[in-house]
Amino acid sequence: MPYKAIKEIGEFRLIGKISEIAEPTLEAVPDLINGIGDDCAVYKVSDTLLQVATTDILVDQIHFDLLTTPIKHLGSKAISVNVSDICAMNALPRYALISLAIPPSFTVEMIEELYRGMQHAALHYGIAIAGGDTSSSRSGLVISVSMVGEVHPDRVTLRKGAEPGDLVCVTGALGGAAAGLRLLMREKEIMLEHIENNEPYNRNVMADLQEYREAIKRQLLPLARLETVRFLEAQGVRPSAMIDISDGLSSDLQHICSQSGTGALIHENRIPIHAETRLIADELQQDALTWALTGGEDYELLFTIPKNCSGLIEHSRDISIIGEITEAEAGISITDIYGMTIDLTAIKGFDHFQT
Numbered sequence: 001m002p003y004k005a006i007k008e009i010g011e012f013r014l015i016g017k018i019s020e021i022a023e024p025t026l027e028a029v030p031d032l033i034n035g036i037g038d039d040c041a042v043y044k045v046s047d048t049l050l051q052v053a054t055t056d057i058l059v060d061q062i063h064f065d066l067l068t069t070p071i072k073h074l075g076s077k078a079i080s081v082n083v084s085d086i087c088a089m090n091a092l093p094r095y096a097l098i099s100l101a102i103p104p105s106f107t108v109e110m111i112e113e114l115y116r117g118m119q120h121a122a123l124h125y126g127i128a129i130a131g132g133d134t135s136s137s138r139s140g141l142v143i144s145v146s147m148v149g150e151v152h153p154d155r156v157t158l159r160k161g162a163e164p165g166d167l168v169c170v171t172g173a174l175g176g177a178a179a180g181l182r183l184l185m186r187e188k189e190i191m192l193e194h195i196e197n198n199e200p201y202n203r204n205v206m207a208d209l210q211e212y213r214e215a216i217k218r219q220l221l222p223l224a225r226l227e228t229v230r231f232l233e234a235q236g237v238r239p240s241a242m243i244d245i246s247d248g249l250s251s252d253l254q255h256i257c258s259q260s261g262t263g264a265l266i267h268e269n270r271i272p273i274h275a276e277t278r279l280i281a282d283e284l285q286q287d288a289l290t291w292a293l294t295g296g297e298d299y300e301l302l303f304t305i306p307k308n309c310s311g312l313i314e315h316s317r318d319i320s321i322i323g324e325i326t327e328a329e330a331g332i333s334i335t336d337i338y339g340m341t342i343d344l345t346a347i348k349g350f351d352h353f354q355t
């Protein structure tokens with residue numbers, strides 16, 4: 001049988017194949033409540049406590065580019081993206097383990113700066129960096145962060161659990177991280193052009209991009225929505241399903257629907273998009289809605305709640321109700337501002353092996 005390139009099947013089918021082989025057996029770990037296929041694994045510690053665990057890898061030239069990313073920000077982002085996965089389980093983060101593969105050209109000061117960013121974020125979220133491992137790397141920098149969190153069994157929220165009639169909610173605004181990335185990529189091109197033409201390059205990238213500070217910040221320094229987890233608890237609302245938006249609204253809503261066995265209908269005019277994101281899209285002749293749907297890396301929370309909870313979340317300016325969960329047969333769609341209904345599954349999010 002001929003070998004198959006990973007890009008032929010894509011990231012999500014690869015994860016499917018991995019879980020067929022590595023599916024945990026209940027005999028080996030009777031307390032494992034949820035294995036591969038959610039934002040975190042879930043493990044029962046006691047009748048009143050569950051532990052959740054996640055791991056995320058950041059690779060040079062795949063997830064970041066040190067030409068446009070201050071290394072301290074990168075450290076902070078590595079912590080935030082893991083906290084975001086813990087939040088997606090409606091859980092609170094506790095501690096992190098950090099593994100690094102470091103190229104020989106790196107200095108001690110660079111790694112110290114990376115860790116200063118990590119520690120800054122850890123203090124912000126109230127977690128501890130509790131250990132890790134280091135190795136040398138023959139290619140670029142690789143950062144792998146694993147994180148453990150805690151949640152009461154009555155609060156834990158999986159991707160499955162959405163029911164027809166539930167409301168689809170999203171925190172914050174979308175598309176900003178994609179807009180910020182495009183601006184940084186444009187700046188990098190200008191920088192490389194200067195180098196190629198042997199011209200001096202002395203623009204201060206960050207100062208030059210002041211105008212679009214928010215979008216750049218969304219890309220370089222995303223913040224996990226820990227306060228939303230606390231807000232939902234204070235309001236007595238437990239979402240029926242939840243995921244964090246790392247691949248893009250379209251793709252992540254599809255994850256909730258496929259695991260819950262439902263469809264969904266969302267509305268373009270209710271999707272929160274930052275004004276600055278729209279300005280950048282106009283300037284770069286791109287479409288802000290496409291960034292919001294497929295850009296990814298916004299690290300906002302996407303969740304569903306029973307209809308009768310809508311009053312409880314109306315107090316939050318940070319949460320928008322963008323649509324409703326439907327029966328599976330109705331598919332997953334979006335209505336545009338003219339009232340036309342479009343199949344959302346045709347709009348793809350980020351796949352690491354198919355770009």
Ligand SMILES: [Mg+2]
Nearest residue numbers: 039085244246
């Ligand atoms: Mg996630």
